[in-house]
Amino acid sequence: MKEAYLISFPAKGNKAEGHLHIVQQDILPFDIKRVFYTMDTPMGVTRGRHAHHETEMVLIAIKGVIEVRTMTIGGHDTTFMLTNASEGLYLPTLCWHEMKYSVDAVQLVICNTPYNEADYIRDWHQFTILQQQYESR
Numbered sequence: 001m002k003e004a005y006l007i008s009f010p011a012k013g014n015k016a017e018g019h020l021h022i023v024q025q026d027i028l029p030f031d032i033k034r035v036f037y038t039m040d041t042p043m044g045v046t047r048g049r050h051a052h053h054e055t056e057m058v059l060i061a062i063k064g065v066i067e068v069r070t071m072t073i074g075g076h077d078t079t080f081m082l083t084n085a086s087e088g089l090y091l092p093t094l095c096w097h098e099m100k101y102s103v104d105a106v107q108l109v110i111c112n113t114p115y116n117e118a119d120y121i122r123d124w125h126q127f128t129i130l131q132q133q134y135e136s137r
Helices: 124-135
Strands: 005-008 011-014 018-021 034-039 046-052 057-063 066-072 077-082 087-091 095-101 106-111
Touching: 057 066, 057 077, 066 087, 077 087
Parallel strands: none
Antiparallel strands: 005 087, 011 018, 034 106, 046 095, 057 087, 057 106, 066 077, 066 095
């Protein structure tokens, strides 16, 4: 199984004018089918708490800080701190993820699939059963 990992995005600019961060198709490990963003998430709220059967994602902290806990089938429990728009976190399929946000955080999410509720694994117990099935192979 694939693991979650950070992707660096090239930047152009300088301190006097600001920076442009470039996210384009050849940098991502999949074709882009959907983009959405989250903002105004209250402190202390944990979002996510799910995995996907088919969807791969890249999470980017456009503003603020996002703490992302990941667990992949057959993989590791890892925590990433997203602190700037120059990098994104790749989440493969079957990667449980939970996010906590700073007060001012804005998160951009890029996906390889259109929205499909049936793609979500929202039950932790179901996810652990998938883990056990993978590990018993």
